[in-house]
Amino acid sequence: MKPSSLILILSACASLPAWAQPPVQPRAPGIESKGYVWNKPDKEKTVALSRSGDPAKGKELYRVCQGCHQDNGAGKSDADYPQLAGQHVTVLIKQMVDVRSGRRDNPKMHPFIASEVLSPEDMADVAAYLNSLPIPTSNAKGDGKHLDRGKYLYEKDCAGCHGEMGEGDAVKFYPLVASQHFDYLFYEVEQIRDGGRRNANPKMVRVIRKYSDSDLRDVSDYMSRLPPPVGKTASARQK
Numbered sequence: 001m002k003p004s005s006l007i008l009i010l011s012a013c014a015s016l017p018a019w020a021q022p023p024v025q026p027r028a029p030g031i032e033s034k035g036y037v038w039n040k041p042d043k044e045k046t047v048a049l050s051r052s053g054d055p056a057k058g059k060e061l062y063r064v065c066q067g068c069h070q071d072n073g074a075g076k077s078d079a080d081y082p083q084l085a086g087q088h089v090t091v092l093i094k095q096m097v098d099v100r101s102g103r104r105d106n107p108k109m110h111p112f113i114a115s116e117v118l119s120p121e122d123m124a125d126v127a128a129y130l131n132s133l134p135i136p137t138s139n140a141k142g143d144g145k146h147l148d149r150g151k152y153l154y155e156k157d158c159a160g161c162h163g164e165m166g167e168g169d170a171v172k173f174y175p176l177v178a179s180q181h182f183d184y185l186f187y188e189v190e191q192i193r194d195g196g197r198r199n200a201n202p203k204m205v206r207v208i209r210k211y212s213d214s215d216l217r218d219v220s221d222y223m224s225r226l227p228p229p230v231g232k233t234a235s236a237r238q239k
């Protein structure tokens, strides 16, 4: 973390003079723009992805994230803070870079992740730490009323990319969705369908565009109940 970080983080919380104001999230063209290319190469992303990442350093850097994402990376369902524990390193880095550059709108988180605060090497360290965390299964689930329909839709339209068990694909930057909070999943699929998630994958948008609100709810409920990949659950890691 750079020396100026503390000032930036403090200024995110208090009203300080203009020179100490937190960096405002920029806006970069996303899926709404012509010629949008998903996961286009980017200098910072290339540097961060080329590093192996030091989880011990990442743990220190993660302190500023805990207020929202919790010390165990479990997030908070009622505030739509996603669970980050066990997520693929590639996915974590891509999402951080997209927020920094303004392709994924998240003005609340931006001051904590801005390039003034974290270097590409720091992002690799945080991602390595988060990936090493066991995945809690205390995540929020849906009402469980239409799981058959959720399973049907998921296996037909989503499993080809996100995996039969929601494990995602690190090489392809496809997120792990198993045991993610229901509320977050539902919010994201709505945003993906309606164009609010501007860094989305166009092939996925074509599939989700036809979904009704109840389809989105059912598929999100199903994903929230998929167990974490073997060996990645919180209980499997506890000594």
Ligand code: HEC
Pocket (backbone or CB within 6 Å): 061, 062, 064, 065, 066, 067, 068, 069, 079, 080, 081, 082, 084, 087, 091, 092, 093, 095, 096, 105, 106, 108, 109, 112, 113, 126, 175, 187
């Ligand atoms: C002020 C609260 C807040 C803080 C602090 C915060 N985040 Fe976030 N973060 C969020 C929210 C809210 C989202 C989901 C935004 C959305 O719905 O698109 C998110 C999303 C993410 C995602 C995307 C997850 C996914 O599955 O796509 C990553 C990665 C992430 N945060 C990492 C971090 C890291 C690393 C830090 C600390 C350096 C941090 N966040 C600090 C609120 C926060």
Ligand code: HEC
Pocket (backbone or CB within 6 Å): 082, 094, 153, 154, 157, 158, 159, 160, 161, 162, 173, 174, 175, 176, 177, 185, 188, 189, 199, 200, 201, 203, 204, 207, 208, 219, 220
């Ligand atoms: C062509 C591959 C593909 C298909 C098919 C697909 N997805 Fe995705 N999905 C992705 C990618 C890639 C991302 C990450 C997008 C980005 O880079 O921000 C993603 C992101 C998501 C997210 C956000 C996860 C997070 O952590 O923020 C959810 C939820 C999701 N997909 C649900 C679904 C559902 C439900 C379906 C089926 C109806 C589906 N996806 C079909 C590739 C796919």
